[in-house]
Amino acid sequence: MTEKVAVIGLGGTGLVSLKNLHEAGLAAVGFDRRDHIGGIWEFDPDENLTSVLKSTRTNISRHRFTFSDFEYPPELKDNFPKAEDIAKYIQAYANHFNLLKHCRLGVTITKLERSKDGQCWDLTIIDTDGKTVTEQYKRVIVCTGPQNKGLIPAHEGVKDFKGKILHSQGFKGPEPFSKQRVIVVGISNTAGDIAADLTEVTDDVYVSHRSGARLVSRTPDGQKPTDHLATRRLGRIIFLFTPFFPRFMGRLGEILIEAGMKKKYKGILKKEWRLLPAPPIPNVAPVMNDYLVDYLHKGKLKSVHGIKRYLDDGTSIELLDGEILRNIDAVIYCTGYDWDYSHLGNGANPTAYPTPEWDSMEHAKLMPFPRLYWGIFSTDYPESLAFIGTYRGHSLSAFSNSDLASSAIAQIWKGNYPIPTKQEMDNWCNDHYRVMLDHIALWRTQTIACDSRKLHDWLNEAAGTGVNQKLGWGWQGWKFWWQDRELYYLLMDGVDTAFLQRLFDVRGEKGRKRWEGARDAILRSNGKIP
Known part of the structure; x- marks a missing residue:
């Protein structure tokens, strides 16, 4: 051994x-x-x-x-x-x-x-x-x-389908689907990306979904990246109240994201797309996508209900609302693993x-x-x-x-x-x-x-990073705040980077190794130094 x-x-x-x-x-x-x-x-x-x-x-x-x-x-x-x-x-x-x-x-x-x-x-x-x-x-x-292992639901009549059925795992690019009629099943990050790619080679792309999705842009118009908003201070406030009001805090997050979504797409977000309501955020994270609504609005993508069954003619598919899509060439399942x-x-x-x-x-x-x-x-x-x-x-x-x-x-x-x-x-x-x-x-x-x-x-605590002590309420936290207030506020209100894990040394050889470049890396991530 x-x-x-x-x-x-x-x-x-x-x-x-x-x-x-x-x-x-x-x-x-x-x-x-x-x-x-x-x-x-x-x-x-x-x-x-x-x-x-x-x-x-x-x-x-x-x-x-x-x-x-x-x-x-x-x-x-x-x-x-x-x-x-x-x-x-x-x-x-x-x-x-x-x-x-x-x-x-x-x-x-x-x-x-x-x-x-x-x-x-x-x-x-x-x-x-x-x-x-x-x-x-x-x-x-x-x-x-x-x-x-790609998971494909067992829909009735699937054996009669003459077209191509694959899981998103097997999708390697849109080229094989040129000028075809394609159904993308699901409304996840992966589904949104694949559907957007397919619009480059075909005009007939259907996004088939049973539930809705809250959409978040990577970078809202004229603003910093969305994930920069998730600061350590905001996280501390959320986690302070969540144990006492879990349902309320979860719903509050959902309301804020939905409000941002409605504001961004005011006037073009259509009810028949069924993006809202969406499942609870603790169970299903928002979808990060910059194209979906725009492509739906322009008709490059079409939102349809979930698949009910494949028909015996080999090319038609019935949806849960009774609509029948005909002459379908391929179905791509973005249904998880x-x-x-x-x-x-x-x-x-x-x-x-x-x-x-x-x-x-x-x-x-x-x-x-x-x-x-x-x-x-x-x-x-x-x-x-x-x-x-x-x-x-x-x-x-x-x-x-x-x-x-x-x-x-x-x-x-x-x-x-x-x-x-x-x-x-x-x-x-x-x-x-x-x-x-x-x-x-x-x-x-x-x-x-x-x-x-x-x-x-x-x-x-287990890794010995010192983060709990230096950004906590104990004497080490107050000492760090007093000695380096500018960096303290940057760590709490700026971009929450992984470099923080290497900034402090509180356990010496009995903790993870400190990195001398951590401070400058944090400053660079926040645009304070080139």
Whole structure:
């Protein structure tokens, strides 16, 4: 058995985990079935692999969509970078921290399970030479996420359809659909992007959806990026009142977003598009899209009801309102992903616990419930098995979420922060399960979540960032405010960047490493210095 940590998946999450483990003195090796790092951010023409489109841009601004100690190159000026820019950034990050020597690419993980002697983890892989081997590791972080199998609803008559049916996972560009009549099913970020791409090659694109969506622009007219409005001070106010008035605070957020949407599209937002009302925000996040309403208004896209069934003529589809769309050439399902834990065997599968109440919920729709402490640690093997990406993170930025989570894991496994008792973890999981039962009763959800503010505080404490102390109400917070008020107010009211995680040093060698460039990176993100 090797003392190394195995990191499964080498997208942004896996790479930052690899880096933070090595930084803490824990040797680690990363695996990925692709022949490149960066995961979905590298365009891949393989229809069986999820990847960005060539036209994809981030929904989070570059000021927030970063790792904690590595900036974008100064020549990148776009607030919302293209996918190819993100891929280059990830590659530059790996090169800067010399991570590639720890990466094993083109390797498929077929099984992760506890060893027979219970001392380590058996990792069964298909190596680059095609041979199947089993290797043993002391610890494992799973960074692939459970949602990697495209989910297509089983509509009546689908076998009679003569056209092309595919999941958004297999959509690699609009060119194959030139001059065709296409239905895009769903009204998510992905559905909006694919529908917009299709308008470049065809005039007949239908957006089929059963529920509405609140639309948010990346950058409102003449303003800063939308995510800049989500400051730490605003977050603190929201989280202060939410525990006492959860329904009211949720509804208030919905009202404000809807008001902004109606103001932006005043005079052109039509009721027959059925964008409003929309599902509750805690369950379904607003859709980040700058084109959908404009294209609907100009007739480039057509909003229609959800699919009821495929007709036996092979080209017609009946909708839930009785309308029939004829001569349809293709249907693209942007309907999310199935939860796949099939590669996780004995001891590794976080859904291998009875959850009868969850399973009986209408909106759970066969979605298994993963039992993980703070959505990260196995409750049976917290000292050696962790997951990143199974639960929603603490912030808007996936890079920031995985950076902080992997730092916390590294510090805990290094022995610098205590692992709770089994009873404490079970109590937390039981309480969280009850909260999620109330959550799923309202509407379906794409990911499991926990209290993001409490998660933020716990991760910062475990990682030893000093954020809780320096921006809290204790003596260290007041001291920081007194000595550096300008920076304090910038951190509270400016862009909430991941660089904050590397600004302070409160635990020395028993916390995550401070980055000397953090202060300047924060100032640059807020436009204070070039």
